Amino acid sequence: MTTDDATSDDWLAAYENAYRDPLAIENLPCPGCGAHALHMQFVLYRPDQNRPTALFWCGRCMTGLMLGPAPAPAGVQPVLASDIDVPNYRILPPIG
Ligand SMILES: [Zn+2]
Numbered sequence: 852m853t854t855d856d857a858t859s860d861d862w863l864a865a866y867e868n869a870y871r872d873p874l875a876i877e878n879l880p881c882p883g884c885g886a887h888a889l890h891m892q893f894v895l896y897r898p899d900q901n902r903p904t905a906l907f908w909c910g911r912c913m914t915g916l917m918l919g920p921a922p923a924p925a926g927v928q929p930v931l932a933s934d935i936d937v938p939n940y941r942i943l944p945p946i947g
Contacts (some may be wrong), residue, residue, distance in 0.1 A: 855882040857918035859943045866907045893923035896932045903929040908940040
């Protein structure tokens with residue numbers, strides 16, 4: 852299975868799983884390559900922003916989603932964009 856076999860639908864389903872249980876993200880396989888290398892960050896681009904953008908990507912096949920603004924799930928602190936290092940991953944087009 853290659854990365855291109857995974858649709859945005861597959862990715863969205865994985866994101867929803869990660870969102871429901873952020874602490875279990877390391878147990879989730881990547882919908883594209885199957886690696887346990889998914890990352891989810893809720894990023895604020897300005898300190899006064901109140902709704903973060905959700906970034907969800909696989910560190911192995913470097914594919915993922917950019918969603919939002921979306922409220923961060925319980926137990927997850929949004930981070931400032933300047934404080935994290937997000938790789939330049941391939942963002943799948945939105946569904947619809
Ligand atoms: Zn992957």
